[in-house]
Amino acid sequence: MRGRQGGLRFQLLGPVVARADDVPINVGSPQQHAVLAMLSLREGRAVSMAELVDGLWGEEPPRTGHRTVLTYISRLRTVLEPGRCAGEGGDVLPSVPGGYALRAGDIEVDSVLFEREAADRSGxxxxxxxxxxxxxxxxxxxxxxxxxxxxxxxxxxxLEEMRTTVREALLGYALDLGRHAQSVPELRAMVAEFPLRERLSELLMLALYRCGRQADALAVHRAARHALRTELGVEPSAALAELQRRILAADPGLLVSTVDIQSAVGAGTPPPVPPVRPLLQQLPADIADFTGRATTVEEIRAVLAGEGAGHGHAVTVCTVSGSAGVGKTTVAIHVAHLLGEAFPDGRLHVDLRTGSTPAEPAGVLADLLTALGTPSDRLPLGLAGRAALYRSLLADRRVLLVLDNARDAEQIRPLLPGTAGCAVLVTSRARDLALPGARCFDLGLPPESEALELLAAIVGAERVDAEPAAARSLVAACGRLPLAVRIAASRLVGRPGRSIASLDQRLRDEHARLDELRVGDLAVASAFRLAYEALTPETARAFRLLALSDAPDVTLPVAAALLDTDERAAEVLAETLVDAAMLESHAPGRYRFHDLLRLYARHRAEQAESPAEREAAVVRVAEMLIATVLRAARTVVPGESPRAWLRPVRHAGVAFAGTAEVRAWFGAEHALLTATMEQLLPSGPRALRTAVELLGVVGVSGHFMGLTHYLEISRIAGAAAERARALRDPEYRARALHIRAWLAFLAARHDLAEADLRLALACADEADDTLRRHMAGNLLALVLWATDRPEEAERAMRKAARFAGDEGNPDSPAAAARYVARLYTALSSREPDVTIMTPVMRAADATGANLTTVDGLQRLGRLLRSPGPDRARC
Known part of the structure; x- marks a missing residue:
């Protein structure tokens, strides 16, 4: 036989592989692979000897380069034409004028086919x-x-650049087909890998918006703008800016796919109306190197998908319990990503924040109801009413709810849907959640084989295969805990020349001398300590300080405040910690710690930073938030806010492009705001005052609060008043009581509002606080008017007016009272025009009845206690 029968196939998109008749051919050394690749990509055209030499060695070829290439050609001819006689010219790889060429009749090269398919956009x-x-x-x-x-x-x-371009194009076509939810995880990964490719950011923004995640879409724009400014010194493109504008304006055209438009045009009908309820997809990205747990994953998936014995009309509930660091959240998120088809109406994710500030069910329900399309001003006030509305909205949907880091059954029960179409997946350290009918899965330590599989997935199978005994010893030293294995593996990834055995020995030395933090298995702390001590001093400080916030995650502005630096420097430090597996980046510009790592970092902070330094870091976060909320207020009600309202802060805060972006920010960051306030309350006088000032600007921000988080903010205000009483600070006790009274007034709880206001006025008298006397007196007059006591209301108003100051002075108590009232009205109104003063307030202003007169207060009182339609008639 002179040559091979049938076709030749060359695969270059990966390790080079040659096949004849689908049988692999051994083409020899890596250099022969290079020669074969150069020839196969010419598609039968000649490659010269000079090109082959240059391609193999560049500008410094060996003296015997030509002879070596001839040897490679001869060897390739032997393997490609096994029947060829020695000394004969080749038919498959002949010498041709100008060099050599592959001339077989049937040759298939995967990279050539890839390029042809990538260029063909017909159809x-x-x-x-x-x-x-x-x-x-x-x-x-x-x-x-x-x-x-x-x-x-x-x-x-x-080829890699072309591959990226094709992936980008494919995701664009996927969005055109309405596959936005399925595309979000890959788009997130690609944006993280290529932060300067604006088209990817556009696609991710659009996909998130179509999933009903406006705030997340706008966060992607902010991250892209930050990357472009810091890396290239340029602003986002016109296309990216236009998409941001359309998202801020809630443009319904963004919800219609290209296929919908083409179908409608082809049928001669208008484009379809966007769906009333968007597909809900709030899952974090899946873990790229997820390994093991195959049996458990499949069992949970089957139960949630309704395979096997059903539960009749009861909602399906699965709980995944286990110790910290064992991988509960990783398993839950991985399972949820497998269940897209089983839950076509969406998959929701809630972090219930086990720890110092666990999420309250009423607040969680407010967020879930908002995601389900309920306007914030239509939310029921109490927990029972919200739970009932929530169950009603889910009654005809198939939605999967992932409740992560649950504390106990009491926290979960109000969040359970009421019908069998939905399912719930709960993760918790508690093994006795006592949820009726729940299928319970206790996640223990993975076996050695799975721990080794995880190690190999991170550091590479070749390194594990080269040191099998050391690899087994290393995962044993990590207690087989996935978190510890991942951290140890990250140290090996960063040091390709380091042996597994050397790291294993260091871990064992740590066991012998460790006398500090014990978290679960002693080996976990050992792995943490080794990773921590490998950090530079600056990065180690960032590790400690970033863990000080009680918020569920850390945004770049928060990171910059904690570290007392700018956002660019904070991002570099945070990304360094991500690379070391000491921090996780779960969304653009957002970071979070694993609970065990947060605990270890705080332990280190207690050793390295004084109590005053730790308190100062959290105070800086609160001051940044105060500045941000004030910028939000000025965005909604243009003009400078009265300086008498707050003491100055040195932070500039986050900027906003318009009212819609303000609303999105409040929706995304309410957990940060409440966690920061609660964290500061037990601290010293400065921290308390900062917390109360943040509470004040949040409390009057009607869109954030309104009735949505009434119970939560009211509870924090009460705690602040008690703390101020304990610290003998009547001024800030009056402020906290005034805030709680304002919230009670909005909820029509006039008796509670009146009691708080009278006590606030007494505290204001004790502190000689003119501003609080005026503002609390104004509010007391409104409460009295709303409870049909006009004579008392007039007396309260006249008393408050004595402390109004000069009405023409923008820093007077009167100006502060007007600003606060207008801010609340602008943010809370049900009227469509909320970017400027609402029709209600404009009508009041037109009569000359401002808020420092009895007539103005009476008019405002009537408007605030009347239903929406009556307001419009005023």
Whole structure:
């Protein structure tokens, strides 16, 4: 037989592989792989000897370069044409004028096919989508993996760039097909990998918006703008800016896919109306290197999908319990990502924040109801009413709810849907949640084989295979705990030349001398300590300080405040910790700690930073938030806020483009705001005053508070008043009581409001606080008017007016009272025009009845206690 029968196939999109009749061919050394790749990509055209030499060695070839290439050609001819006689010219790889060429009749090269399919955009959206998907499926890893030489480097870069472009295009076609929810995880990963590719940020923003996640979409824009400014010194493109504008304006056209429009045009009908309720997809990204737990994952998936014995009309509930660091959240999120088809109406995720500030069910329900489309001013006030509305809205939907880090059954029960179409997946350290009918899964330590599989997934199977005994010893030293294994593996990834055995020995030495924090298994603290001591002093300080916030995650502005630096420097430090597996970046510009790592970091902070330094870091966060809320207020009600309202802070705060962005920010950051306030209350006088000032600006921000988080903010205000009483600070006790009274007035709890206001006025008298005498007196007059006591209201108003100061002075108590009332009205009104003063307030102003007169207060009192339609008639 002179040559091979049938076709030749060369695979370059991964390690180079040659096949004849689908049988692998051993083409020899990596250099012969490079020669074969150069020839196969020419598609039958000649490659000169000079090109081959240059491609293999570049500008410094060996003296015997030509002879070596001839040897490679001869060897390739032998394996490609096993029947060829020695000394004969080749038919498959002949010498041709100008060099050598592959001339077999039937040669298939995967990279050539990939480029052809990638360039072909003929046909409809679905056809092109499927073609690009098939093109990407040809890849088996990095192009030309292991092939040496400058030609291979250049070609590898070219092919990888093309691959990225095709992935980007494929995701665009996926959005055109309405597959926005399925595209979010990959888009997040690509944006993290290529933060300067604006088209990817556009696609992610659009996908998130179509999933009903406006705040997350705007956060992507902020992250992209920050990256472009810091890395290139440029502003976002016009396309990215226009998309942000349309999202801020809630443009319904963004919810209509290209396929919907094409179908409508083809049928001669208008484009379809966007769905009333968007698909809800709030899952964090899946773990790329998820390994093991196959049996448990499949069992949980089957139960939640309703396979096997059903539960009749009861909602399906699964609980995953286990110790810290064992991988409960990782398993839950992985399972939830597998269940997209089983829950077509969406998958919701809530972090219930086990720890010092666990989430309150009423506040969680407010967020869930808002995500389900309930306007904030239509939310029931109490927990029972919210739970009933929540169950009603889910009654005809198939939604999966992931409740992460649950504290106990009492926290969970109000959040359970009421019908069998929905399912709930709960993670908790508690093994006795006592949820009736729940299927319980206790997640223990993984077996050695799975711990080794995780180690190999991170550091590479080759390194584990090269040191099997050391690898087994290392995972044993980590107690087989996934978190500890991941941290140890990250140290090996950063040091390719380091042996597994050397790290294992260091861990064992740590066991012998560790006398500090004990978290679960002693090995976990050992792994933490080794990783921590490998950090630079600056990064170690960042590790300690970033863990001080009680908020569920840390945004870049918060990180900058904690570290007392700018956002760019904070991002560099945070990303360094992410690379060391000491911090997680779960969304653009947002970071969070694993609970055990947060505990370890705080333990280290207690050793390295004084109590005053730790308190100062959290105070800086609160001051940044105060500045941000004030900028939000000025965005909604243009003009400078009265300086008498608050003492100055040195932070500039976050900027906003308009009212819609203000609303989105409050919706995304309410947990940060409440956690920061609660964290500061037990501290010293300065921290208390900062917390109360933040509470004040949040409390009058009607869109954030309104009735949505009434119970939560009222509770914090009461705690602040008690703390101020204990510290003998009547001024700030009066402020806290005034805030709680304002919230009670909005909820029509006039008896509670009146009691707090009278006590606040007494405290204001004790502190000689003119501003509080005026503002609390104004509010007391409104309460008295609302409870049909006009004579008392007039007396209270006249008394308050004595402390109004000069009405023309923008810093007077009168100006502060007007500003606060207008801010609340602008943010809370049900009227469509909320970017400026609402029709209600404009009508009051037109009569000359401002808020420092009896007539003005009476008018405002009537308007605030009347239903929406009556307000419009005023």
């Amino acid at each position: 409809g959206v679905r056809v092109v989508h499927d073609r690009l998907s098939g093109a990407l499926a040809r890849w088996r890893g990095g192009a030309l993996a292991g092939v040496p030489g400058p030609w291979a480097r250049r070609e590898r870069d070219r």
